[in-house]
Amino acid sequence: MHVLVAGATGVLGRRIVPRLVAAGHRVTALTRRPDAAAELRAPDVTVVSADVYDRDSLTRVVVDAAPDLVMHQLTDLAAVDLSANARVRRIGTRNLVDAVHAAGVRRVVAQSIAWVYEAGEEPADETTPLDATTDQPRRGTIDGVLALESAVRELPEWVVLRYGLLYGPGTWFAADGSRAADARAGRLARGADVSSFVHVDDAAAAAVAALGWPNGAVNVVDDEPAAADAWVPVFAAAVGAAPPADAPDAPRAGWARGADNHFARKHLDWTPTHLSWRSGFATL
Template sequence: MHIFMTGASGWIGSAVVPELLAAGHQVRGIARSAMSAARLRAAGVDVVEADLDNLDVLGAQAERADAVLHLANKHDWSNPAESNRAERASVQTFLTALEGSGKPFLLAAGTARPIGRPLTELDDNPFSAADSPRGGSEGLAMSYADRGVRAVSLRFAPTVHGTGGDHGFISLIARAARERGASAYVGDGTNRWTAVNRLDAARLVALALARAEAGTAVHAVAEEAVTSRSIAEAVGAALGVPVISVPAEGAVEHFGWIGNFFALDMPASAQLTRERFGWEPTHPSLAEDIAAGAYTV
């Protein structure tokens, strides 16, 4: 297939590209900078110089592709409304271009949703309005599953970890530990996160592209319930700093904006995903990557 991809040079996307090429696909990806373009060309990707705001380009590329894989997001934590707006607009552009074609459209979403029990693939996302998190893009995409689009939601764990340059949530937790001289968790630290190695996640994306049915939610989750205390202990051991508890009211002071997020209880199951796709994670766990030094600098 000829696949048009956003986020091909990103943390997850750069691991997905080799999986797609190995499966015999051709990949065309957007690049916002000369550096990103050079990396993509070196990886064997045809480059389209654009960003998520170039909606005409996105629509035209979707129309000529056999499938669209949307992994990019502005991730502007200082202005989430702008990130949500851009996400909504780009996803709507893709869906309009693909409507009635039967082509696959896979988009990045997340399992970071505290619902009082493990989130499953059968749980609908209640956030569908334009001003919802991620612009309600998952719900929007799923609404096209019966409109001739093979829409598939790729729900990634909030921690997609690995070696070689992760700038995500765990890197922020580790940075706070370095700056504060202590690795912390919130309260009693029993709240749960999910995690997946980026290489395992990349393999699952390729499987979902090949086999996921329209309207399917896919959970890229290898570890379904990692406690925040165990994360803090792993970071503390890797950095050689003490491990402490901070009260909920002091979370933002210690961690920055991610403090309140780190305190949430967000377990998620990947049982159906494993059964549907025969997916079994084989790469290092979060604790193993932390111990190997992935977040010490």
């Protein structure tokens, strides 16, 4: 199969491309930064460049590549700017999907997130509605995800990967990442809010597996949703930060409920290598 990976030099894209090649696929690696793509160059990889905000240029590149499938791994998180990332989800996705239509491609696999579900008591599964009632700044994130997933569903064949919080090399949750800096500065607080995590290598493996998955959204998370009271001390220790101070008692935000991976585990035969952030953080 010929796969075009949009966002090929991102933290996930650069892990996905070699996995696709190893699985026997031909890859067109789309990036706005061709200078950052040296490590991706290989006999079965063609590097192309386009700005996802330049609709006409992006369309020409996708049409000329003529892939069988497009994988959307576009993000803008290097500066920890959530509004910039929401803009990529809204406008970048719209332009990419329009280019996919123009190229006659039928199938897209796209990156989304697993912490956008409505409030509830248990970890959310894929049947849980997305949160439509929140205020800013969460509203901007929700709007970006809604725009992304709506655009992708226009295709005859589509898979949306709702990733948990990514950790591992190159992410915010790495020894040299922004959350490690927060932990060392005492800014990473304990609390009742629940999160789900996934190691970047497990997330990349899921993206490759998703080439053969049926239409739908899939939670790509590990087996252990956890409150910050549980995971923050473990993360702090893993990155050499002092133990966090006790947080004042506060109720859990209703939407901070974590996500359930039962569907991927039972029906798609996807199992994360790192079953829990507990063992995964130890690799940092």
